[in-house]
């Protein structure tokens with residue numbers, strides 16, 4: 126089903142608002158994503174309350190630290206029962222390997238299914254000039270590819286990248302490597318702070334597995350209708366393209 130490939134980012138600090146959205150989006154999206162804003166305000170107890178709505182959860186905490194610290198954080202995060210967790214690929218191979226092992230340990234200890242572990246390549250809010258300003262010269266596309274290849278060697282299940290890199294990563298990393306894509310903007314939505322964007326149908330045509338969409342849905346007058354409209358666009362992309 127096309128909506129299975131849609132993950133809705135619920136970026137809020139408020140518990141009631143998050144639970145309300147989770148309930149109203151049930152059946153209209155494949156899963157929800159809770160990230161740093163929600164986790165910093167509501168912690169693991171808040172995550173458990175959203176999970177109680179029955180949603181599949183991508184817990185987006187983007188860990189980036191020394192391997193031992195990331196391993197400890199991943200163990201704790203996996204015990205909460207998300208279906209997907211992430212780290213920054215730029216933390217390096219040893220950190221990603223530690224994250225993968227710790228996610229499996231944490232889930233097993235809590236008797237939860239092992240989550241997918243993803244590595245964030247280059248944030249979709251960044252472009253070539255931003256990379257260059259932090260001393261990383263060369264194109265964003267090359268940097269994304271370099272990090273995705275390293276991530277795959279480190280044993281993660283897939284990467285977070287923009288839709289613009291999906292086709293290249295699909296051919297580089299193969300059909301089973303998960304490509305999770307934020308920076309999705311339907312024509313009717315505002316770009317906001319995203320830079321490397323694409324519409325839902327085109328992102329799916331490029332070969333994305335999951336699309337992460339936040340404000341175009343959560344900021345819409347009717348979030349459920351907005352999610353359904355994006356699911357229809359996903360269906361169009363899956364009809365015409367190579368799909369995942």
Ligand SMILES: O=C(O)c1cc(=O)[nH]c(=O)n1[C@@H]1O[C@H](COP(=O)(O)O)[C@@H](O)[C@H]1O
Pocket residue numbers: 134136160185187211245247248249250285286307308309317319337338339340341
């Ligand atoms: O890891 C992520 O989910 C992520 C990576 C990235 O490169 N870009 C990115 O936007 N995200 C997340 O995806 C969501 C996008 O939200 P909107 O821009 O509101 O659609 C946010 O929750 C971001 O934290």
